[in-house]
Amino acid sequence: MKKSSQVYASVLVNALYVMKNYPVTLVNTLLAPLSILVVIVLVSKGSLLAVSVEGALIMTMVSAGIGLQGDLSHLKNDFRLQDMVVSSPTSAFVYMIGMAFSEIVYSAPALMILIVLAMLYVHTSIVGVAVTLAVLAMIFTFSIALGFLLSTFSSDIVQNWAFFGLLSTILTTIPPIYYPITYIPLPFRYIAYLSPTTYAAEIAQNAIGYLQLPASSLAIDWIVIIAVTMALFVMAMRKSKWRE
Amino acid sequence: MLVCKGLTKRYGKNPNALESIDFSIPSKGIFALIGRNGAGKTTLARILATELIPSSGSASIDGMDVVADATRLREQIAILPQEARAIPWLTSKQSIVSYLLYRGFSLGESEERAQSALARLDLQDYENKLTRILSGGLKRKVLVATILAADSRIVFVDEPTTGLDPISRADLWKVLEELKKEHFVFLTTHYLEEAEKLADVIGILDSGKLLGLGSLAELRKQAGYQYSIRTQQEDVKTKEGIAIRGLDGSVQILTTEEEAGRLAEKLVKDKARFSINPTSLEDIFYYLVKKPIEEENYEEE
The missing domain is CATH 3.40.50.300 (P-loop containing nucleotide triphosphate hydrolases)
Incomplete structure (x- = not known):
C-alpha cells in the first residue's frame, strides 16, 4: 500500500496532474512518434508502414527514458523535489519505478494510437507479438535506467541539455528505428550498432517478418540488449547520485 | 537527543x-x-x-x-x-x-x-x-x-x-x-x-x-559580555570588554555588567549620547565570528 502510494505520487506529479492542468501536453506527446511515422510512410509510399509503426512504438519507449532524464533533472534542480524525496520513506528504486510509470502514462495517448495502428497494419503471429512486447519492455527498462542515472548527476539546465543531446543521438538518431538497417550504407552501419536501440529494432523487425535474421544474429541481438539493460539497471541502482 | x-x-x-x-x-x-x-x-x-x-x-x-x-x-x-x-x-x-x-x-x-x-x-x-x-x-x-x-x-x-x-x-x-x-x-x-x-x-x-x-x-555567558554600549564618543575606553569602531564613527563596546555601569556613569558625566542594551544575538554573533557590524555592512553595500 505504502509503495503503491509512492509510485502513484510520481505518476501524479509527472503525468496525470500535468495532463489535467496543461491539456496541451496531450497533443505534444502524440507528435514526436507520429510525425516521423507519417514522413517515413509518405516517403516509402506505404511500403514501410508496418515497420514504421513498430519503430514508432520503440521510439515512444526510448523517448520515455529521454523524457525521464529531463523531467527528473528539472524536478531535482529547479524544485528540489529529489532532496525532499530522499529524506522521505521513498527509496531510489521506488522513485525510479514511479517515474517510469509516469512516462508510460504520459505517453498513453500516443501508445493507444500506435497499438491500434499495429493491430491494423502489422501482421504477425502470437509469438511475434510476444517478442515485440518483450523487446519493447527491454528497451523501455534500458532507457529509463539510463535516464534516471544521468538525471541524478545533472546539476543544472546546461548539463541537462547536454545529456538530452547525448541520449537523443545514441538512442534515436543513430539507430534505424523506422526502417531496416540494410538501408544504411555499410561503413556507417557499424556506427548504428553502437546504439542498443539498433538491436531492439532488429529483433522487432525480425518478429514481424520484415527482416530474416539468422538465429546467431538474433541471439547476439538478445544478448546485447539484455546485457546492456541489466548493466544499466544495476548502475542506476548502485551508481546514481541519490544520497550524496 | x-x-x-x-x-x-x-x-x-x-x-x-x-x-x-x-x-x-x-x-x-x-x-x-x-x-x-x-x-x-x-x-x-x-x-x-x-x-x-x-x-x-x-x-x-x-x-x-x-x-x-x-x-x-x-x-x-x-x-x-x-x-x-x-x-x-x-x-x-x-x-x-x-x-x-x-x-x-x-x-x-x-x-x-x-x-x-x-x-x-x-x-x-x-x-x-x-x-x-x-x-x-x-x-x-x-x-x-x-x-x-x-x-x-x-x-x-x-x-x-x-x-x-x-x-x-x-x-x-x-x-x-x-x-x-x-x-x-x-x-x-x-x-x-x-x-x-x-x-x-x-x-x-x-x-x-x-x-x-x-x-x-x-x-x-559564553561570550563573557552581557551588555552592549553604543556611543559616538570616540575616546571611550574599556578595561574589560571589546570595542568595535564602526565606519560611521560610532563605537560599540561589549562588556560585563559591572563595567557597563562604570562606562555608563562616565558617559553621563561626559554628557555623551549613548545607548545601553543587553547583548543581543547579533552582538554575540559578530563577536564570535570576529566581524565588526559596520565592516560587514560596508562589505554588503
Missing part, C-alpha cells in the same frame, strides 16, 4: 565544509543554526536529514544514526530545502497531496491532511490554484504547508524566510512557533532576529566550525 560527534564533511572544492562538529542538544523545540552564507548550515542540515553522507564522524537523532539507521529515521523527518520551489504545474493541494503520497499516506488521507494544512495556514482560497500564479510569499507558505501536513516529528527548515516580506515572515514565525510545540524543528537562518525570537537553542556556525551553542542567555 540530537548528537553530533566529530562530524566532518569535505567536498572537492571545499575541503572544510564542516569541521569536526561536536554537540548534543534535546530533540525538542526549535534549534536555530545561524551563520553567514557558506558557513555550512545547509550541509549540516542535509547530513542530519539523511541527504548527505558525512566524510567522518557521526550524528544521531533520538538514537537513530543518520547513516546506519537512515531508513528508520526517514519515517520521522521531513525537510524543506533552502532552494525548494513550488512546482508550477500543480495546484497548492496537488503539491501537498503528492508529497504526502511519497511519505506513504493513502490518497484519501493525503487529501484530508492537505486540506487541513492549507486551512491551518489560511490558504484555503488557493487550494485549487496553480502555484505558478501565487505570489512568492504564498508559494513559500504552500511549501511550509506541505511539510506541516506530513506531521513528521522532526522537521528541517532551511532558511525558510529568505526573500519573504516582513508580514509573510511574521506569519511563518507564528507557524514555526506553533510547530515547535509538538515537533523538533531544525531551523537554519542568517536572520539573527529570527533565531533570537524563535529558538530555544542556537548554534553559531562559521567556516564549518561551531563557534557557540546554547540559549541566548547561555551564549551571552
Whole structure:
C-alpha cells in the first residue's frame, strides 16, 4: 500500500496532474512518434508502414527514458523535489519505478494510437507479438535506467541539455528505428550498432517478418540488449547520485 | 537527543565544509543554526536529514544514526530545502497531496491532511490554484504547508524566510512557533532576529566550525559580555570588554555588567549620547565570528 502510494505520487506529479492542468501536453506527446511515422510512410509510399509503426512504438519507449532524464533533472534542480524525496520513506528504486510509470502514462495517448495502428497494419503471429512486447519492455527498462542515472548527476539546465543531446543521438538518431538497417550504407552501419536501440529494432523487425535474421544474429541481438539493460539497471541502482 | 560527534564533511572544492562538529542538544523545540552564507548550515542540515553522507564522524537523532539507521529515521523527518520551489504545474493541494503520497499516506488521507494544512495556514482560497500564479510569499507558505501536513516529528527548515516580506515572515514565525510545540524543528537562518525570537537553542556556525551553542542567555555567558554600549564618543575606553569602531564613527563596546555601569556613569558625566542594551544575538554573533557590524555592512553595500 505504502509503495503503491509512492509510485502513484510520481505518476501524479509527472503525468496525470500535468495532463489535467496543461491539456496541451496531450497533443505534444502524440507528435514526436507520429510525425516521423507519417514522413517515413509518405516517403516509402506505404511500403514501410508496418515497420514504421513498430519503430514508432520503440521510439515512444526510448523517448520515455529521454523524457525521464529531463523531467527528473528539472524536478531535482529547479524544485528540489529529489532532496525532499530522499529524506522521505521513498527509496531510489521506488522513485525510479514511479517515474517510469509516469512516462508510460504520459505517453498513453500516443501508445493507444500506435497499438491500434499495429493491430491494423502489422501482421504477425502470437509469438511475434510476444517478442515485440518483450523487446519493447527491454528497451523501455534500458532507457529509463539510463535516464534516471544521468538525471541524478545533472546539476543544472546546461548539463541537462547536454545529456538530452547525448541520449537523443545514441538512442534515436543513430539507430534505424523506422526502417531496416540494410538501408544504411555499410561503413556507417557499424556506427548504428553502437546504439542498443539498433538491436531492439532488429529483433522487432525480425518478429514481424520484415527482416530474416539468422538465429546467431538474433541471439547476439538478445544478448546485447539484455546485457546492456541489466548493466544499466544495476548502475542506476548502485551508481546514481541519490544520497550524496 | 540530537548528537553530533566529530562530524566532518569535505567536498572537492571545499575541503572544510564542516569541521569536526561536536554537540548534543534535546530533540525538542526549535534549534536555530545561524551563520553567514557558506558557513555550512545547509550541509549540516542535509547530513542530519539523511541527504548527505558525512566524510567522518557521526550524528544521531533520538538514537537513530543518520547513516546506519537512515531508513528508520526517514519515517520521522521531513525537510524543506533552502532552494525548494513550488512546482508550477500543480495546484497548492496537488503539491501537498503528492508529497504526502511519497511519505506513504493513502490518497484519501493525503487529501484530508492537505486540506487541513492549507486551512491551518489560511490558504484555503488557493487550494485549487496553480502555484505558478501565487505570489512568492504564498508559494513559500504552500511549501511550509506541505511539510506541516506530513506531521513528521522532526522537521528541517532551511532558511525558510529568505526573500519573504516582513508580514509573510511574521506569519511563518507564528507557524514555526506553533510547530515547535509538538515537533523538533531544525531551523537554519542568517536572520539573527529570527533565531533570537524563535529558538530555544542556537548554534553559531562559521567556516564549518561551531563557534557557540546554547540559549541566548547561555551564549551571552559564553561570550563573557552581557551588555552592549553604543556611543559616538570616540575616546571611550574599556578595561574589560571589546570595542568595535564602526565606519560611521560610532563605537560599540561589549562588556560585563559591572563595567557597563562604570562606562555608563562616565558617559553621563561626559554628557555623551549613548545607548545601553543587553547583548543581543547579533552582538554575540559578530563577536564570535570576529566581524565588526559596520565592516560587514560596508562589505554588503
